[in-house]
Amino acid sequence: MSQNTNGKRQTPDTGRTNDGKGTEGIDDGTVLSDSTVLSDRTVLSDGTVLSDRTVLSDATQLSATPHVQPKKDDGDGSGATAAKSSSKPALPKRPEPSRGTTGKTAPAVTRSDAQTPAAGSTGLPKKTAAQPAAPNPGPGPSREPRLRPQPKPARSDNSMLPQPEPDIVRFNTVFVAIVDNIAQVILGKETTIRQCVAALMAGGHVLLEDNPGTGKTQLARGLANSIDAPFKRIQFTPDLLPSDVVGVTFYDQKTGEFTFRNGPIFASTVLADEINRASPKTQSALLEVMEEQKVTVDGVTYPVPQPFIVIATQNPIEQLGTYKLPEAQLDRFLIKTSLGDPGHEASLRILREANVRDRAETVEPVAGAEEILELRGIAEGVHVDEAIEEYVVRLVEATRHNDKVLVGASMRGALALIRLARVWAAADGRGYVVPDDVKDLAAVVLAHRIILTPEATFAGATAGSVVADILAEVVAPTIGA
Numbered sequence: 001m002s003q004n005t006n007g008k009r010q011t012p013d014t015g016r017t018n019d020g021k022g023t024e025g026i027d028d029g030t031v032l033s034d035s036t037v038l039s040d041r042t043v044l045s046d047g048t049v050l051s052d053r054t055v056l057s058d059a060t061q062l063s064a065t066p067h068v069q070p071k072k073d074d075g076d077g078s079g080a081t082a083a084k085s086s087s088k089p090a091l092p093k094r095p096e097p098s099r100g101t102t103g104k105t106a107p108a109v110t111r112s113d114a115q116t117p118a119a120g121s122t123g124l125p126k127k128t129a130a131q132p133a134a135p136n137p138g139p140g141p142s143r144e145p146r147l148r149p150q151p152k153p154a155r156s157d158n159s160m161l162p163q164p165e166p167d168i169v170r171f172n173t174v175f176v177a178i179v180d181n182i183a184q185v186i187l188g189k190e191t192t193i194r195q196c197v198a199a200l201m202a203g204g205h206v207l208l209e210d211n212p213g214t215g216k217t218q219l220a221r222g223l224a225n226s227i228d229a230p231f232k233r234i235q236f237t238p239d240l241l242p243s244d245v246v247g248v249t250f251y252d253q254k255t256g257e258f259t260f261r262n263g264p265i266f267a268s269t270v271l272a273d274e275i276n277r278a279s280p281k282t283q284s285a286l287l288e289v290m291e292e293q294k295v296t297v298d299g300v301t302y303p304v305p306q307p308f309i310v311i312a313t314q315n316p317i318e319q320l321g322t323y324k325l326p327e328a329q330l331d332r333f334l335i336k337t338s339l340g341d342p343g344h345e346a347s348l349r350i351l352r353e354a355n356v357r358d359r360a361e362t363v364e365p366v367a368g369a370e371e372i373l374e375l376r377g378i379a380e381g382v383h384v385d386e387a388i389e390e391y392v393v394r395l396v397e398a399t400r401h402n403d404k405v406l407v408g409a410s411m412r413g414a415l416a417l418i419r420l421a422r423v424w425a426a427a428d429g430r431g432y433v434v435p436d437d438v439k440d441l442a443a444v445v446l447a448h449r450i451i452l453t454p455e456a457t458f459a460g461a462t463a464g465s466v467v468a469d470i471l472a473e474v475v476a477p478t479i480g481a
């Protein structure tokens with residue numbers, strides 16, 4: 001802190017006195033304390049550190065141009081200094097309250113203010129004249145404080161990430177439109193809806209297993225009504241025959257020929273409601289059409305409309321009068337998922353709209369069959385890195401070597417995971433698959449394809465928990481590594 005002795009100031013760095021004619025110099029290493037008062041002609045060097053409570057005199061000016069160490073005074077009291085280029089700008093400081101005598105108003109002074117540097121300048125703040133502040137009616141004059149310039153928020157640099165192609169943007173737009181349309185039917189279950197729409201885009205089939213009254217049939221009908229394509233529903237019962245599903249050849253007396261009559265399986269979207277109530281013989285009628293997209297009757301093969309998807313529902317708690325699905329048929333379902341009970345807010349909204357008897361009938365198609373096929377082709381072009389393929393193979397192999405698993409996932413499961421991951425990435429607006437896409441879909445794709453050992457089943461393990469343990473054990477690839 002500088003002290004006043006007989007009208008002379010003692011500089012803190014060298015002990016020199018200044019009689020007011022020259023310019024005080026403070027070298028780079030000087031640290032000013034909180035209560036240091038700088039005189040009117042003090043020149044601060046680039047390395048001078050000002051603390052938060054340092055008070056500047058009214059006439060102290062922070063130069064807006066680079067400076068060098070001050071030259072000696074020529075005796076005329078001008079205190080001129082030679083300017084030299086500097087890389088550090090003079091930073092604006094908090095303005096001090098005026099110190100004047102009681103009853104007098106402090107005169108307006110010139111201060112440097114933080115301004116945006118003009119084009120071609122060195123980035124240093126310019127000098128601007130401050131407007132004179134209104135006098136404070138209190139005992140001492142004051143000036144309104146100025147706000148410190150706020151730093152601009154840092155922008156994230158996404159230039160390294162590949163921008164989505166127009167086809168991917170279009171895929172994302174249609175995918176979101178279908179999901180939002182079905183969300184009007186099933187409230188609060190966006191994840192399950194996205195999984196079912198992704199299965200449609202990937203050309204697979206969906207098995208919905210949940211308790212009665214959770215909205216399985218409404219979800220299937222909502223998905224079917226969101227697409228402008230033929231829709232058929234088959235109510236599976238114990239007396240249902242294979243010909244009731246695929247069709248039958250009969251003799252037409254008018255023409256004198258045998259004619260094939262299409263069954264309800266000949267539709268783009270087929271709802272197989274309560275599929276486990278049909279006999280194994282009837283269930284086996286779906287094996288060919290679910291895998292090869294065609295039906296063979298009396299030696300003649302008939303293709304089914306495209307896109308083609310089977311959405312089957314079953315009840316896991318009622319076993320009376322039901323037949324367990326064979327493993328060969330389970331493996332043909334791309335995903336097996338469930339809805340679960342709605343949340344609190346969704347339940348309240350459902351009650352408020354209790355007058356709506358059939359929510360699936362309230363939605364209109366938002367996409368056509370040809371558009372779905374085009375989007376399916378876009379999804380097939382999504383890039384899958386070799387590290388992702390290696391990761392999928394390791395996950396599938398881990399299901400085969402796990403002590404709790406009797407039968408692991410097949411290669412059909414690995415293909416299903418890759419195909420669905422491509423759709424999942426495109427639905428997220430990306431033209432490439434990341435490890436999180438595989439992690440999000442592993443449980444719904446692989447869990448129903450593995451058979452646990454009796455010991456693991458008695459111990460309370462489930463297929464879902466085993467897949468979760470495998471995901472935690474197998475190391476996922478790192479992006480960019």
